[in-house]
Amino acid sequence: MTQEKNSDGPAIVWFRRDLRLADNPALNAAVKTGRPLILLYIFETDADRSLGSAKKVWLHHSLVSLSQSIETKGAKLLLRKGPAEVVLDEIIDQSGAASLYWNRRYEADGIERDSNIKASLKEAGLEVETFNGSLLTEPWDVETQAGGYYKVFTPYWRAACQIIGPRLASNPPLAPPKSLRPFNKNMAIDDLGLLPKDLDWDEKILEDWTPGENGAMDRLKSFLAGPIKDYADGRNIPSNETGTSRLSPHLAAGEISPRQIWQAARDGKHTADKFLSEIGWREFSYVLLYHNPELAEKNYKPDFDNFDWRTDKKSLEAWTQGQTGYPFVDAGMRELWQTGWMHNRVRMVVASFLIKHLLIDWREGEDWFWDTLLEADPAANSASWQWVAGSGADAAPYFRIFNPFGQGEKFDADGEYVRKYVPELKDLPDKYIQTPWAAPKEILSKAGVKLGKTYPEPLVEHKMARERALSRYKESRSEN
DNA sequence: TGAAATGTTGGGGCG
DNA sequence: ACGCCCCAACATTTC
Secondary structure, eight states, X not given: OOOOOOTTOOEEEEESSOOOSTTOHHHHHHHHTTOOEEEEEEEESSOSXXXXXXXXXXXXXXXXXXXXXXXXXXXXXXXXXXXXXXXXXXXXXXXXXXXXXXXXXXXXXXHHHHHHHHHHHHHTTOEEEEEOOSOSSOTTTOBOTTSSBOOSHHHHHHHHHHHHHHHHHHSOOOOXXXXXXXXXXXXXXXXXXXXXXXXXXXXXXTTTOOOSHHHHHHHHHHHHHTGGGGHHHHXXXXXXXXXXXXOHHHHHHTSSXXXXXXXXXXXXXXXXXXXXXXXXXXXXXXXXXXXXXXXXXXXXXXXXXXXXXXXXXXXXXHHHHTOSSOHHHHHHHHHHHXXXXXXXXXXXXXXXXXXXXXXXXXXXXXXXXXXXXXXXXXXXXXXXXXXXXXXXXXXXXXXXXXXXXHHHHHHOTTOHHHHHHOGGGTTSOHHHHTOGGGSOHHHHHXXXXXXXXXXXXXXXXXXXXHHHHHHHXXXXXXXX
């Protein structure tokens, strides 16, 4: 039985990928109504693509943090599990809610679920309002002269900046509400069962992270206070722990908004253009995803549909386990497994290795990242994998093939990064730390390295693999 | 947000 | 003093 929607009914804020109180337009709108609030998170069981394991762990802790913040403001986070449509109907029935607010999402199945819900609830007489809570500008905001969307990053970002700057100046990030008027309560976060049951993997990956709005803000502030000064070069050195902002998992959970980041970076005392253009790549990925709903499954360039990827389970597994025999690649893959995150420079190298050296379909890599990255962003993950594969919009040219040890020699010359994640090589001298197969026998045995035993021989020989990729890519171009 | 092959230049050793 | 060779350093081209 549906209760009469009376004007005293509560307002529902449906949290999704915006697990924060500050700069949260949907929450802000709900607070402004003055109604009691139902602050709701639904663990949706009917999503198109279920969350990866790492991201579930993050979500658990991010919900813990959000629920604490909400309690300090005098209310409670309401948790439910099930298809959103069913859960919402039930809650509205029970509470007599009069209005519903949420921040938009941009992946195809989310858009579809949201618009169905919006239509049917409006029909039922509810006030439903939606907002942009996760992007600097909506993906449809930035148009070319011809009225389409930009397919190349640089002109896109130039045009986007023209819009973003003035808009933020007149409409700065929102402060968190001073207090929240509660409606009622509650189910425990543990009941959602997000954490893995057996191993302590989730504890390990959280050693370096503080999920939640406060952790996100701390990270941003400490980055802007100093490290951003050397960002242009510092961001290329994977052993440099403050070289990059490490905001990606926070941003993906919506614990911080890109508007807050933009504003804080612009207000800081150091130039932030280079850093903000990385935020721009995230934004651009959402443009691509919005206009190409199947970005995670389908080649953006259909030319690639005929590409003859190799099926090679063993090599794929060696790659995921960090056992390729290329120390720089293995360090990256192990960093991902152990920490739920990988340095961006190394992401490009390991992705190039999987796709070009092993000729394995980019979707395999995208899947692995989806499951193991704490951030697993639906737009950035697929756009970036397609970028490396060459199948994406504004993609890397087919002949750009990273040298898996050359990149290590350039960006990890002292081997600090490799030694951290590939400790079985730590006693090798710097000269051979990226290329153990080239080391003389005495040096290997002195360092306690037995190739093929304590550390693998290279999975493929670099020169051969490079030439094989070039000719395969060229071939597939001429077919189209 | 690349790497390798190829081309060019200029300094030093040497007859 | 000069031409010649070598080679490192840098620039350009190619994939």
